[in-house]
Amino acid sequence: MSRVAVVGGGVAGAGVATALDGEREVVVFEREGEPGGRTATRRRAGHVYDVGANYHKGGSELLDSLDEGDLIDVEEPVWTFEGDGEIKPGDDRDDHKWTFEDGITILPRRLLERASATVRTGTEVTGLERTGEGEWDVLAGGGRTGPYDAVVLTPPGPASASILEHTSVDSGTDFDPAALAADLESFAYRSIDSFALAYSFPLDRPYYAAVNTDRAHAVGWLAREGEKRGHVPDGRSLLIVQMAPDWSVEHRETPDGRAAELAAGHAAALLDDDRLADPKWAERVSWRHALPDDEGIDANAGEAAGLYVASDATHGEGRIHASLEGGLEIGDRL
Ligand SMILES: Cc1cc2nc3c(=O)[nH]c(=O)nc-3n(C[C@H](O)[C@H](O)[C@H](O)COP(=O)(O)OP(=O)(O)OC[C@H]3O[C@@H](n4cnc5c(N)ncnc54)[C@H](O)[C@@H]3O)c2cc1C
Known part of the structure; x- marks a missing residue:
């Protein structure tokens, strides 16, 4: 089974993994100690509280399927x-x-678990390299891992841009990571x-x-x-x-x-x-x-080379349902 690297374990990354479940081997790289991103839940002194997104407004069969009575x-x-x-x-x-008894972060976490994705937490991706064989290596946690057939970037525009600024591609593609990085960097x-x-x-x-x-x-x-x-x-x-x-x-x-x-x-x-x-x-x-705080941008420039973007910089909406649908759609395209 071919392998896909997903950068970011938020809702968008969980959407990509869900769409690819059973089709591709998915490895999710998450910089923080736990997945969730802006669906962030904290615990203290018997309290559970959502410090990022408060709730998900979009009901769906997928959401219903995640209900374990909570x-x-x-x-x-x-x-x-x-x-x-x-x-x-x-x-x-x-x-x-909609949220969960253990907080809104359960949404991406349960999706990732159900999709049997490998989630590498505490692992920041710093750059990418497309090799002469048309495959990708991921530079993460101070080392190199690969090969992957495709890479999906889900962090906010400027964070995705900083990865692309440290991305090199082989001569077999005319994809210019620096140009895409400039578009993502300027997204407000x-x-x-x-x-x-x-x-x-x-x-x-x-x-x-x-x-x-x-x-x-x-x-x-x-x-x-x-x-x-x-x-x-x-x-x-x-x-x-x-x-x-x-x-x-x-x-x-x-x-x-x-x-x-x-x-x-x-x-x-x-x-x-x-x-x-x-x-x-x-x-x-x-x-x-x-x-x-911007219109979504066209970030398809790398797709022929196997580099996809499922960031909110592409759909321009600060909502869980938009990131989830964006991730599912990129997964389907893959
Ligand atoms: C305060 C606040 C309130 C909100 N309220 C709501 C709400 O009530 N309802 C609603 O629908 N939406 C709300 N939103 C918006 C919603 O949280 C986001 O739209 C959605 O969670 C974005 O998901 P994502 O996966 O696209 O991005 P993110 O959640 O940002 O996921 C990207 C992930 O990439 C990781 N990452 C970044 N750089 C790297 C790297 N170099 N290497 C590895 N990993 C990396 C990050 O740690 C993060 O986990 C709110 C957001 C905030 C901040």
């Missing part, structure tokens, strides 16, 4: 607010808000600072989350993680507060503790509850390339 559909609605901070009933966005993303703020008291509201609709507030999104079954112990609460892109860029150098204080202050003002300014504990995750 699939959750968050029932409370998403309300909205503008620059004045007044939270109002929303526009009924996202009828379904919004940054988001995401805070988990934990409290030792419950917090009731008629909504699960509130989203800023006019981009005129320091907070972009605020969610009550306790609305997800199994995420927050009884009698406690945990807020996920995602700061607006401008705030996130402005506070890039602000130390974590001070940034969390500021975020908690914004949460207290927004929810009109002074107790929220002083969380029991807080955690910050800064996503530099959080959501695409």
Whole structure:
């Protein structure tokens, strides 16, 4: 069976592996210690919380097939607010808000397990080399591994670009990795600072989350993680507060503790509850390339040479379902 190397163990990489299950041997290279990417779930003191994507809105047979009795559909609605901070009933966005008792990261992880892909975590890909036989070697973890018949890049545009900047090709192809790298490098993303703020008291509201609709507030999104079954112990609460892109860029150098204080202050003002300014504990995750802020680009230039791109730089949508479909589609093409 021929072999395919997939760079990135997020939803897109899991989609590629799913489509190739039984057809090709798939090796997934993931830089971090665990797969998941921006579907990122953390655990602390009995709490489970999603610090990247909050939920998947697209129901499908594939999603249903992953249910082991732990699939959750968050029932409370998403309300909205503008620059004045007044939270109002929303526009009924996202009828379904799917996640799992152990967090949204279960989605790509279960897909990867079911697809029997080999996942090499803690292994950063730094470059690629196309050999004279038309096969690919992957430069990863300080060594070289291969050969692979094809390579799929799934990281955000600039991260995929940095791999292509260290890619060499043989004379049998006219594919120019440097040109594709330049397109991917210039693809724009919004940054988001995401805070988990934990409290030792419950917090009731008629909504699960509130989203800023006019981009005129320091907070972009605020969610009550306790609305997800199994995420927050009884009698406690945990807020996920995602700061607006401008705030996130402005506070890039602000130390974590001070940034969390500021975020908690914004949460207290927004929810009109002074107790929220002083969380029991807080955690910050800064996503530099959080959501695409550009039209998707054509990244097919390498396909004749066996180099595919299934990044959100190609579909231009910062959504789980878009990355999953993008990965499945590239897998089908392969
Ligand atoms: C704060 C935040 C909130 C969001 N909220 C939602 C939401 O509620 N609903 C929704 O649908 N979407 C949401 N999204 C968007 C959603 O998370 C993404 O669209 C989706 O997870 C992207 O998946 P991906 O596989 O394309 O990319 P990624 O998840 O970024 O996966 C790429 C993987 O590649 C790895 N990688 C990078 N470079 C290398 C390298 N050199 N070598 C090896 N591995 C490498 C990374 O570690 C990562 O695991 C949110 C995103 C963020 C950041």
